[in-house]
Amino acid sequence: MDDIPDLVTDLTEVSPVLSKSNNKESQTQPEIKKESQGQDRLHFIGNYGIADPAPVAKMFWLDEGLSSNVYIDGVVTVVDSENIIKCLDDVGGHWHTENNHLKTAQSSDKDELTEEEIKDEHQKLQEGITTAHLQIALADSILINKVDKLEKKGDYENKLSQIENRIRSINNTSPMHPTSFGDIDLEKILDLKAFDSEGVKFSQSLNILENSVYHDDRITTITVTCEFFHDLESFRKVESFLQYILWENTVNGKEVEIHRTKGIMVCGSHIKVIQGVRETYDIIDAKQLAPGIDENKFVFIGKNLTHDDLKAELFRFLE
Numbered sequence: 001m002d003d004i005p006d007l008v009t010d011l012t013e014v015s016p017v018l019s020k021s022n023n024k025e026s027q028t029q030p031e032i033k034k035e036s037q038g039q040d041r042l043h044f045i046g047n048y049g050i051a052d053p054a055p056v057a058k059m060f061w062l063d064e065g066l067s068s069n070v071y072i073d074g075v076v077t078v079v080d081s082e083n084i085i086k087c088l089d090d091v092g093g094h095w096h097t098e099n100n101h102l103k104t105a106q107s108s109d110k111d112e113l114t115e116e117e118i119k120d121e122h123q124k125l126q127e128g129i130t131t132a133h134l135q136i137a138l139a140d141s142i143l144i145n146k147v148d149k150l151e152k153k154g155d156y157e158n159k160l161s162q163i164e165n166r167i168r169s170i171n172n173t174s175p176m177h178p179t180s181f182g183d184i185d186l187e188k189i190l191d192l193k194a195f196d197s198e199g200v201k202f203s204q205s206l207n208i209l210e211n212s213v214y215h216d217d218r219i220t221t222i223t224v225t226c227e228f229f230h231d232l233e234s235f236r237k238v239e240s241f242l243q244y245i246l247w248e249n250t251v252n253g254k255e256v257e258i259h260r261t262k263g264i265m266v267c268g269s270h271i272k273v274i275q276g277v278r279e280t281y282d283i284i285d286a287k288q289l290a291p292g293i294d295e296n297k298f299v300f301i302g303k304n305l306t307h308d309d310l311k312a313e314l315f316r317f318l319e
């Protein structure tokens with residue numbers, strides 16, 4: 001990591017897992033934070049108190065065409081099983097304020113924050129979108145931590161499934177893992193390839209997990225599918241659709257907020273993968289189709305999204 005040590009040091013306050021690897025074996029031997037031997041290593045970047053992983057995810061999400069050997073493998077979100085439900089219900093931000101989880105509460109000098117940051121945080125709280133919503137929306141893998149505490153209190157299975165359902169109602173594509181003290185088989189959170197254009201893992205991430213019995217009015221996951229395209233022009237139409245919904249924040253005449261986009265679309269032997277974080281998106285050529293993909297799939301995680309609206313908007317562009 002000779003070329004980015006300062007960056008890694010500076011970013012010990014953010015949460016994605018960043019990897020640099022030319023060597024498969026090294027991926028099972030991650031080093032936490034900065035590491036001195038320059039080659040073929042994985043880096044975890046830890047986060048304490050940064051609300052929103054999106055800016056950092058975008059920073060490391062480099063176009064394959066740039067041939068960079070640094071890339072983001074995925075965002076891992078750790079939730080506190082004792083508090084997550086309270087936290088997600090924290091409309092108005094009282095819990096976050098009391099627990100010092102807000103940028104505006106953390107900063108002793110308000111001048112350190114831009115007016116936009118203060119306004120944005122205030123608006124999100126009014127809308128009932130909590131820090132936890134954003135972190136779950138952007139997660140590619142979710143650790144439900146401190147489950148030992150749930151176990152001690154009894155009714156463990158029930159409480160855990162309540163939490164899983166609640167998380168699923170927001171992000172219905174990312175795997176969840178119950179842990180204590182973050183103890184987990186690293187294979188489950190490394191090599192996620194969440195921003196890749198190829199492979200089984202990416203394709204799996206397009207599959208909706210079990211339907212949740214809960215519905216979160218604030219942020220939710222919607223998948224729209226359609227049959228493989230018959231003309232290449234449709235790819236361009238989908239790009240116009242993405243630009244419209246991601247840049248105008250509008251779907252079928254309604255105001256929306258899209259935090260994560262991913263998808264796959266096929267026309268004959270041409271395969272395109274879509275990746276998006278907030279308003280930034282990329283459409284990447286893929287070489288092969290992973291097994292199980294037999295239709296075009298577009299996944300959106302965001303606010304005010306419905307399947308019918310997204311489908312109507314997509315088909316308006318495809319006409």
Ligand SMILES: Nc1nc2c(ncn2[C@@H]2O[C@H](COP(=O)(O)OP(=O)(O)OP(=O)(O)O)[C@@H](O)[C@H]2O)c(=O)[nH]1
Pocket residue numbers: 048080099145146147148149179180181182
């Ligand atoms: N029982 C138990 N305690 C844990 C676990 N993970 C962390 N802790 C303890 O919980 C305390 C607070 O740690 P964390 O919740 O990880 O810290 P944090 O996220 O910075 O704390 P907050 O910002 O206040 O949520 C520490 O004393 C940890 O040792 C766990 O899985 N089980």
